Amino acid sequence: xxxxxxxxxxxxxxxxxxxxxxxxxxxxxxxxxxxxxxxxxxxxxxxxxxxxxxxxxxxxxxxxxxxxxxxxxxxxxxxxxxxxxxxxxxxxxxxxxxxxxxxxxxxxxxxxxxxxxxxxxxxxxxxxxxxxxxxxxxxxxxxxxxxxxxxxxxxxxxxxxxxxxxxxxxxxxxxxxxxxxxxxxxxxxxxxxxxxxxxxxxxxxxxxxxxxxxxxxxxxxxxxxxxxxxxxxxxxxxxxxxxxxxxxxxxxxxxxxxxxxxxxxxxxxxx
Amino acid sequence: xxxxxxxxxxxxxxxxxxxxxxxxxxxxxxxxxxxxxxxxxxxxxxxxxxxxxxxxxxxxxxxxxxxxxxxxxxxxxxxxxxxxxxxxxxxxxxxxxxxxxxxxxxxxxxxxxxxxxxxxxxxxxxxxxxxxxxxxxxxxxxxxxxxxxxxxxxxxxxxxxxxxxxxxxxxxxxxxxxxxxxxxxxxxxxxxxxxxxxxxxxxxxxxxxxxxxxxxxxxxxxxxxxxxxxxxxxxxxxxxxxxxxxxxxxxxxxxxxxxxxxxxxxxxxxx
DNA sequence: CCCGTGATTCTGGTCATACCAGATGATGCC
DNA sequence: GGCATCATCTGGTATGACCAGAATCACGGG
Numbered sequence: 112x113x114x115x116x117x118x119x120x121x122x123x124x125x126x127x128x129x130x131x132x133x134x135x136x137x138x139x140x141x142x143x144x145x146x147x148x149x150x151x152x153x154x155x156x157x158x159x160x161x162x163x164x165x166x167x168x169x170x171x172x173x174x175x176x177x178x179x180x181x182x183x184x185x186x187x188x189x190x191x192x193x194x195x196x197x198x199x200x201x202x203x204x205x206x207x208x209x210x211x212x213x214x215x216x217x218x219x220x221x222x223x224x225x226x227x228x229x230x231x232x233x234x235x236x237x238x239x240x241x242x243x244x245x246x247x248x249x250x251x252x253x254x255x256x257x258x259x260x261x262x263x264x265x266x267x268x269x270x271x272x273x274x275x276x277x278x279x280x281x282x283x284x285x286x287x288x289x290x291x292x293x294x295x296x297x298x299x300x301x302x303x304x305x306x307x308x309x310x311x312x313x314x315x316x317x318x319x320x321x322x323x324x325x326x327x328x329x330x331x332x333x334x335x336x337x338x339x340x341x342x343x344x345x346x347x348x349x350x351x352x353x354x355x356x357x358x359x360x361x362x363x364x365x366x367x368x369x370x371x372x373x374x375x376x377x378x379x380x381x382x
Numbered sequence: 383x384x385x386x387x388x389x390x391x392x393x394x395x396x397x398x399x400x401x402x403x404x405x406x407x408x409x410x411x412x413x414x415x416x417x418x419x420x421x422x423x424x425x426x427x428x429x430x431x432x433x434x435x436x437x438x439x440x441x442x443x444x445x446x447x448x449x450x451x452x453x454x455x456x457x458x459x460x461x462x463x464x465x466x467x468x469x470x471x472x473x474x475x476x477x478x479x480x481x482x483x484x485x486x487x488x489x490x491x492x493x494x495x496x497x498x499x500x501x502x503x504x505x506x507x508x509x510x511x512x513x514x515x516x517x518x519x520x521x522x523x524x525x526x527x528x529x530x531x532x533x534x535x536x537x538x539x540x541x542x543x544x545x546x547x548x549x550x551x552x553x554x555x556x557x558x559x560x561x562x563x564x565x566x567x568x569x570x571x572x573x574x575x576x577x578x579x580x581x582x583x584x585x586x587x588x589x590x591x592x593x594x595x596x597x598x599x600x601x602x603x604x605x606x607x608x609x610x611x612x613x614x615x616x617x618x619x620x621x622x623x624x625x626x627x628x629x630x631x632x633x634x635x636x637x638x639x640x641x642x643x644x645x646x647x648x649x650x651x652x653x
Numbered sequence: 654c655c656c657g658t659g660a661t662t663c664t665g666g667t668c669a670t671a672c673c674a675g676a677t678g679a680t681g682c683c
Numbered sequence: 684g685g686c687a688t689c690a691t692c693t694g695g696t697a698t699g700a701c702c703a704g705a706a707t708c709a710c711g712g713g
Contacts, residue, residue, distance in 0.1 A: 156665095156667095157667075162477070169505075169508045182692075182693060183694065184692090184693080184694095192668090193669075194668090194669090195466060195667070195669095198466070198694085198695090199474075200473075202429060202470040202473065203474040204477075204505075206474040206477070207477065207502055207505055208505075209505045213676085213694080214674085214695070215674075215676040215677080215693050215695095216675090216693070220509075221509065224509050227502065227509065228499075231478055231498065231502040232499075233437070234440075234479075234498065235498050238495050241578075241580040245580045245581065248578055249580050252527045253524075308512060309506075309516045309517060310516065310523075312510065427694095453664060453665080454664075463697090466695090466696070466697075466698095469665085469666090484665080484705085485704070486663080486666095486704045486705040487704095487705060
């Protein structure tokens, strides 16, 4: 059941001429023309064609998350390209998190989106080099909104998840990884209560990338008590479905985080 | 000046044993262990090491956007791996938008972040399949916030840009690509006035991916007049630095967009 | 001495082939 | 029927080759 027909066809009905000489030149020409036009509608290089195919199959619903892709050898044969090109495509998609591949088993479409935006976000920050304030502003605006919505939409299940996350946070509270995973998980649990997966996941990735970008956030424990307090307030507000109070609590929590960020920034004044 | 030293070293001081047999087995073992643990701290495959290297160089500031990378052959030699692995890494990063590569010239770190998140976002939506409401909620929350901040922070330059974008939008208003590029550029111009590049870019990519995800948004012209009106109000509010009015105008614009989305959804009831 | 021209070199894009090691699945023995 | 064994398949990696266009440099004319 895994591998639905998929008869992939590369857009070109190229006359199969020799393949070593003619085909590349065609691509090259297309490439140049496209490059000059600034557009990229026609994939210039083969691996992009492979990716475009997979994307199309996803879009058309012929492939669904979890499905197994044909083997690299089979794909390369069907697509009429070398295995290297297929590998490059698969590798690139793996990096995006679209595909998961196990060494001697095969490649599957990811069943979960976890990890899909981490690297892209990380690189985005490395390239854009946003200030701490910029990140915090974006984060804050999403989190505060999410807190309010969470209060309005939360189910009992959500409450349980948030409580569990909070408990975990407390359990690791004495450790050094302040602001680390548990904290992110708590915030994610709150965001999840909005029942907007896109929002939840975007925020989560933003937090992950932020944490990785502002490396070693750990040193200071400043405001930990305040932060715990904010978290408690937040949970209470969400439980009581008090959107305004939830937003206020989250806003305060953001403020605390901003303070921490300030300390970090001032202590590492360079770069 | 382009290629700063870079003496890349793969983390392992492997005793250079034959290289065809021993090294892979080491990776394999590490890979399996990591896979079982669910983590991925140790890059399992070589191309990930290459990527990690580049990321590290970026993080350390030894490489900056625009710099030219060593040639694939040179990289593969320095890293002690095959050129394929290097290509896979470069290709993957190209897909992320981190690297730009021209056929007979070389690979450079992208100077612009444009296009960095497009594909990731697209795939995220293809995998997550969020509802129109989910997208719109996320979009709306960012846009409304941005409108307010734009009103507070805008410079005269920003006003000019927004006006220009609005003019372009009007110019193409009679065409079919309603809700297309010009509209996104207008919204981006507003977001740019917040002077938070991260926010601006994130929103932009979200809009791009949204447009690509909700394909063929064009058919209906419903609400175009209202939308124009909202845009005018928005511009006015930003010009007058009236944050509340700006948020209100944007909120209305989001409402219009939601309506359009509703129509689209109801007219294509399937999939 | 400058500049244009032409050949050489370099680079990315593609391909073919080969081998390894682990996973998979079929086969056959008990 | 259950379990061990082996052929096969798969992804990971390596080597080597060629193409076409870009980049570079050397050379000769002005």
